[in-house]
Amino acid sequence: MPTDITQLAHPIDVMYLIHKAIRAEARRTRQAAEHLAIGGNFKPFMDDFYRWAMALGFHEEAEYKYVLPLVPDLPSARYHEGGHKALLVGLEDLQRCLHEELGHTIVIPRTQRQLVGKVIALLIAQADLLEEEEERLLPVLRQHLGEAEQLDIARRLLFDPESEDEQWMLDWVAQHLTEAECHALADLVARFEPDSSSLIEESGDDSRVPDAAQTAVTDEDLVLLAAKTADGYPIDVMYLLHKALNIEAWRTVSIAERLDVGESLHPFVQAFESWEKALTFHADQEDVYMTPLLSTSPLARDNEESHQRLAHRMDEIRTYLQEVGEEAVVTTRIRRRLFGHVVALRMDQEDHLEEEEELVLPMIRERLSIAQQIEIVRRLLLALETEDPTWVVTWLMHDLTDTERKTLLALTARLASTPPALVAAVV
Numbered sequence: 310m311p312t313d314i315t316q317l318a319h320p321i322d323v324m325y326l327i328h329k330a331i332r333a334e335a336r337r338t339r340q341a342a343e344h345l346a347i348g349g350n351f352k353p354f355m356d357d358f359y360r361w362a363m364a365l366g367f368h369e370e371a372e373y374k375y376v377l378p379l380v381p382d383l384p385s386a387r388y389h390e391g392g393h394k395a396l397l398v399g400l401e402d403l404q405r406c407l408h409e410e411l412g413h414t415i416v417i418p419r420t421q422r423q424l425v426g427k428v429i430a431l432l433i434a435q436a437d438l439l440e441e442e443e444e445r446l447l448p449v450l451r452q453h454l455g456e457a458e459q460l461d462i463a464r465r466l467l468f469d470p471e472s473e474d475e476q477w478m479l480d481w482v483a484q485h486l487t488e489a490e491c492h493a494l495a496d497l498v499a500r501f502e503p504d505s506s507s508l509i510e511e512s513g514d515d516s517r518v519p520d521a522a523q524t525a526v527t528d529e530d531l532v533l534l535a536a537k538t539a540d541g542y543p544i545d546v547m548y549l550l551h552k553a554l555n556i557e558a559w560r561t562v563s564i565a566e567r568l569d570v571g572e573s574l575h576p577f578v579q580a581f582e583s584w585e586k587a588l589t590f591h592a593d594q595e596d597v598y599m600t601p602l603l604s605t606s607p608l609a610r611d612n613e614e615s616h617q618r619l620a621h622r623m624d625e626i627r628t629y630l631q632e633v634g635e636e637a638v639v640t641t642r643i644r645r646r647l648f649g650h651v652v653a654l655r656m657d658q659e660d661h662l663e664e665e666e667e668l669v670l671p672m673i674r675e676r677l678s679i680a681q682q683i684e685i686v687r688r689l690l691l692a693l694e695t696e697d698p699t700w701v702v703t704w705l706m707h708d709l710t711d712t713e714r715k716t717l718l719a720l721t722a723r724l725a726s727t728p729p730a731l732v733a734a735v736v
């Protein structure tokens with residue numbers, strides 16, 4: 310990290326200034342712990358610690374909400390989620406310990422040592438995480454996010470709309486900066502829209518989706534797939550289906566995140582129901598028509614079990630919606646809970662789809678005949694037992710590029726020209 314940051318070439322570089330302030334506050338907290346007077350109380354430490362904890366907690370939460378969903382799913386950008394969680398758990402643990410154990414006692418050498426130890430552990434976890442973010446995440450964000458998106462993130466990292474004093478974070482960061490850095494920060498803030506949340510809403514249509522949601526399959530893969538699926542492995546249509554499921558997830562998470570307090574829950578319910586319907590149908594069809602053909606494979610059984618976990622997550626959301634009532638208006642608590650639920654479902658879904666692509670699809674290509682694959686695809690694309698058997702194709706078309714649509718049409722034509730066949734399970 311540069312020592313004096315006087316220019317923010319990219320708005321996202323404001324992260325360096327925020328991190329600088331967080332590091333400075335952390336050092337001060339450590340000193341406060343080390344300099345506690347034996348026989349005195351913990352108050353001098355607590356004031357520093359709470360300032361640090363508040364800023365770090367706010368920063369981590371804002372990043373989790375506003376930055377991570379925009380990170381493209383590249384190996385170089387895989388965010389260290391474990392580190393993120395460990396840090397928050399460490400913070401909470403220390404807070405609890407101060408509150409319940411140390412807060413009301415006098416300082417003795419043993420408790421002071423304990424406290425210094427916990428603070429240092431947190432400092433280390435924090436140093437790792439901030440460093441990793443600067444080295445791995447920032448270059449990717451600079452490259453992949455446009456200026457308007459970066460400005461919007463910067464605003465969310467500096468302003469807290471839920472606090473009475475919206476700019477407490479901005480003021481706190483500025484306290485830790487040099488004069489030149491303060492100027493750079495002020496110049497950046499001057500570029501913020503009065504309320505740039507509209508920025509996101511305006512561009513929140515499907516054309517903006519090519520973030521994490523669309524990267525399950527790259528464009529290049531899909532061109533290859535187009536060539537392949539027309540006369541290659543029919544099962545590869547799975548990539549298109551998974552892509553559309555990822556987009557549904559992305560859409561629902563974005564809506565949950567942007568629900569306005571006091572407004573209706575309906576936009577969320579609608580998005581969630583569309584996702585739930587597609588995912589439930591997809592998983593059910595796989596359980597009935599796909600994995601039973603791999604009757605001896607433990608990986609196929611794992612895949613079925615993993616569908617159950619997804620179903621369980623969906624049930625949880627359903628139950629929660631019933632609890633609050635679909636006519637309820639949005640509160641910050643409801644928004645937080647829904648957001649948490651759908652982020653969890655989205656992550657589980659991503660894990661599942663990725664595993665299926667990596668572990669199950671190769672087996673299908675290798676062990677199942679083209680005729681068997683076509684039968685699976687027929688069941689994945691057509692809801693034959695329902696009144697509207699082509700809803701899946703209609704749903705799927707919506708989120709595809711032109712090339713992908715052509716691929717799908719070629720495949721559908723192939724399905725039409727191949728009458729349903731009875732296919733035997735292979736061992």
Ligand SMILES: [Fe+2]
Pocket residue numbers: 324328368372439442
């Ligand atoms: Fe950060």
Ligand SMILES: [Fe+2]
Pocket residue numbers: 547551591595665
């Ligand atoms: Fe699948």
Ligand SMILES: [Fe+2]
Pocket residue numbers: 591592595616661665
């Ligand atoms: Fe699946």
